Amino acid sequence: MIAKLSGRLDxxxxxxxxxxxxxxxxxxxCSSRTLAALGPVGEACTIHTQLQVSENDMRLLGFAESAERDWFRLLTGVQGVGSKVALAILSALSPQExxxxxxxxxAAMVARSQGVGPKLAGRIVNELKDKTGAMPGGTGGAGGFAPGAAVAAAGxxxxxAASALENxxxxxxxxAAAVARALEELGEGASESDLIRLALRKAAG
Structure with a gap:
């Protein structure tokens, strides 16, 4: 899996x-926000990534911050939201917004994104409204448990590990929730293979 790139913006x-x-x-x-954050061509840059594999395509998605990548994963879990629509939403709204x-x-705020109509915007907020506390910047659930933040903290x-489960x-x-629980149990020093195995058991359970 490719989780992050550090190099020169070509x-x-x-x-x-x-x-x-x-x-x-x-x-x-990338979203327009990420492109703006990368800096000028020719300079050093770092970008968080998500490898997306489908039957006919393989593409690398890039994000200026891990929170944006966490939201991309959550958005693409909503029916009707592909990578293009998710990036359009992340271009129009910051993770906090x-x-x-x-x-x-x-829903009206989400519908400001290019290619997102009122019906899809309504579906997005309805499906994600109960999950916002688990994302970076949220208040968390019981005990402040925040899966997205925990996964991001593990680098x-x-x-x-999260990508492996998604695949x-x-x-x-x-x-994200399964990996966060596995991290809580194993600690951040756990190997990637142990983390994936435990997260898989928790997700399946």
Missing amino acids: ATGEDWAIVDCHGVGYLVH LREACGRGD GKGAD LGFKPAVA
């Missing part, structure tokens, strides 16, 4: 960037 486009890592150029699809919109059930290892068919929110 080129950018409307919704993509190429990051040169030791002579290898990675094409990364998105959390607040979902928490308030403010690439946590992100890779097995678990929804992003379920995968």
